Amino acid sequence: MSSKEFFDRVARDWDEMREGYYSDDVRVSALAAAAVEAGKVAADIGAGTGFITQGLIEEGLQVIAVDQSEVILDEMKTKFARHPAIDYRVGHAQDIPIPGDTVDYAFANMCLHHVESPPDAIREMARILKPGGTLVITDADEHEFEFLREEHHDRWLGFKRSDIGTWFEAAGLQDVRVDDAGTCCEVQSFCCEDFARIGIFLATGQKPAA
Ligand SMILES: C[S@@+](CC[C@H](N)C(=O)[O-])C[C@H]1O[C@@H](n2cnc3c(N)ncnc32)[C@H](O)[C@@H]1O
Numbered sequence: 001m002s003s004k005e006f007f008d009r010v011a012r013d014w015d016e017m018r019e020g021y022y023s024d025d026v027r028v029s030a031l032a033a034a035a036v037e038a039g040k041v042a043a044d045i046g047a048g049t050g051f052i053t054q055g056l057i058e059e060g061l062q063v064i065a066v067d068q069s070e071v072i073l074d075e076m077k078t079k080f081a082r083h084p085a086i087d088y089r090v091g092h093a094q095d096i097p098i099p100g101d102t103v104d105y106a107f108a109n110m111c112l113h114h115v116e117s118p119p120d121a122i123r124e125m126a127r128i129l130k131p132g133g134t135l136v137i138t139d140a141d142e143h144e145f146e147f148l149r150e151e152h153h154d155r156w157l158g159f160k161r162s163d164i165g166t167w168f169e170a171a172g173l174q175d176v177r178v179d180d181a182g183t184c185c186e187v188q189s190f191c192c193e194d195f196a197r198i199g200i201f202l203a204t205g206q207k208p209a210a
Pocket residue numbers: 003004007018045046047048049050051052066067068069072091092093094108109110111114115116
């Protein structure tokens with residue numbers, strides 16, 4: 001099963017599953033790191049059912065929500081049916097369906113460990129930022145819980161923070177920081193007693209002003 005098939009299948013249950021894996025603290029930290037401002041435009045890459053988007057619209061931003069899974073975006077559309085400030089686009093993190101220099105912020109929470117090439121996805125997220133825009137990625141620290149490949153179709157077992165910093169800089173971002181998000185991700189195996197407790201990093205960088 002591919003990651004897309006997995007998220008198609010769990011789309012209806014994702015909110016409940018996600019609540020068991022990580023808390024709203026991730027979103028609070030991500031939005032605070034970007035110091036988001038009302039009226040600006042943000043992209044939520046690998047948006048799922050809109051965990052990050054929810055915080056952004058509550059802060060008065062417009063959101064372009066991108067996900068590989070049309071099924072999970074349909075769930076999100078139902079959930080946010082009364083919010084006109086969201087534009088939904090099916091697409092891939094390595095080929096984001098947004099023109100360059102378009103958004104003030106790009107966020108990706110727990111998407112990077114699913115993509116084929118994390119450095120290419122980071123370069124794409126940097127591409128869509130306006131000059132002076134901010135990229136915020138929250139994802140898993142490097143870990144050894146192999147069952148997540150099998151059960152959640154994770155492609156990468158988290159990341160070294162030093163690699164994330166290197167990829168941000170290679171994408172042309174400046175003022176790069178990779179810190180602890182201050183919270184963890186916890187996953188109980190579906191089928192055995194394996195239990196993963198994994199740190200979450202919060203990476204930020206700015207596209208140079210024109
Ligand atoms: C772990 S979920 C996180 C969803 C949401 N950001 C959240 O925090 O609840 C990962 C999401 O990334 C999407 N995804 C995985 N690989 C992707 C890719 N290459 N391009 C776009 N979306 C992708 C999945 O379909 C899924 O919705």
